[in-house]
Amino acid sequence: MTTHMRQEINEIPTAVSRLLDRQGPSLRDAGLALKAADPAFLVTIARGSSDHACHFLKYAVEQYAGRAVASIGPSLASIYGKSLRLNGAAAIAVSQSGKSPDIVAMTKSARDAGAVTIALTNTLPSPLSEASDHAIDIQAGPELAVAATKSYVSSIVAGLAMLGEWTDDVDLARAVRDLPETLNRALALDWSPLQAALDGADSLYMLGRGPALAIASEAALKFKETSEIHAEAYSSAEVLHGPVALVGKKFPVVGFASRDAATASTVATLDDLARKGAAAFVTGDGADAAAELPAARTGHPLTDALALIIPFYGFVEAFSRSRGFNPDAPAALKKVTETH
Structure with missing residues (x-):
């Protein structure tokens, strides 16, 4: 019997293709919003595999957009009741469910503090999407296995697509468009x-x-x-x-x-x-x-x-x-x- 995890791994190329086909306008809008805001730095808000996706995007943004990226502990808002000075910054929050209270609270705090906020989530509408200026449906589809696979890859692809729009990087944009075929191989x-x-x-x-x-x-x-x-x-x-x-x-x-x-x-x-x-x-x-x-x-x-x-x-x-x-x-x- 094939496990759900194996089925979902096999679905990754299709999920990425669906993301790029269906969310093209939203990805462009988010990328253009980053270009217009010209943030001095970025912060990320996530846990688990979603945080690893943000770690990937940190290196991508720092290398190709020249902006420092830092991960914020979500408990800063939800447990400690603190906020940060984020005027002139951008924030990317990643959550498959879009409803983890600490991720939502930190995203709201970042937006209230002046950051341009972007949510990458597999669930729209959701509390996280409502807390953000821009929300991208990563289009991973139902993910039944506990270990995330499709949503991890799709979150990174969404971030790379936005980065390509933000920086006008035609080589990156082309590589992202070709990903479904490459991932299938x-x-x-x-x-x-x-x-x-x-x-x-x-x-x-x-x-x-x-x-x-x-x-x-x-x-x-x-x-x-x-x-x-x-x-x-x-x-x-x-x-x-x-x-x-x-x-x-x-x-x-x-x-x-x-x-x-x-x-x-x-x-x-x-x-x-x-x-x-x-x-x-x-x-x-x-x-x-x-x-x-x-x-x-x-x-x-x-x-x-x-x-x-x-x-x-x-x-x-x-x-x-x-x-x-x-x-x-x-x-x-x-x-x-x-x-x-």
Whole structure:
């Protein structure tokens, strides 16, 4: 029997196509609003996989729009009753359900403080959309598995589409338009060689830099959610400053490299760990000692990074089942967590 999670992974290219087809005007309006506001900086408001989507967009905005981006703890408004001076800023809030009280409260606070607010949500109308100046329906459709997949990818695609409009980046806009076809190819990529390296392991590292670090963070969360294996994400630079002490013989390490300026250093780190005996894998080209994992080429560094999550999702769903778990319903987790 095919799990809901596997079905939803397979639906990602269609969901992205639906988003781009149906939300084109809204995405353009949000991008033009950012251009008109010319924000001095941006803040993001999210939790869980949605926060990992924001982490990806942070690197994208900082590299391609030249604005600093910071993540705001939603409890600042809901628990501590505080507000920030956000006049001249923009805020992006991401929530699949659009109704988590702390996300909604922080978004309202940001708008009241003078920020241009944009909501990325799978539910319209919703309290979050009503609290925002602009609301994008990410069009992921029903997502029944507890572990988010479609909504994570669609949230990032929505953010990249807005960024392309904001910055008049025709190369990024083209890469985003081509994503459904590229992601469909990525579904067929085989990461099963990881299976043997994880047999008997109870912990592993996921590494990356820039947008690929956000992918590593999402991948680590999915291992915890679906397979009850301890995974931690680190910058491929920071891992050498302490966490590397835990990397012994056959310790699994997966590096996400997206054919950008950080690829060479990430691949070098994975090669070094492999030479020290780690079970090291990397998606970048040119590894000497680490095993290479296949990745889809998109023609743009940002969409290259995003496409890395697709074969990983397919792998972790199968890995979860191989360990006797149900990836649709991880123990002690529920689909919507309404945090106050």
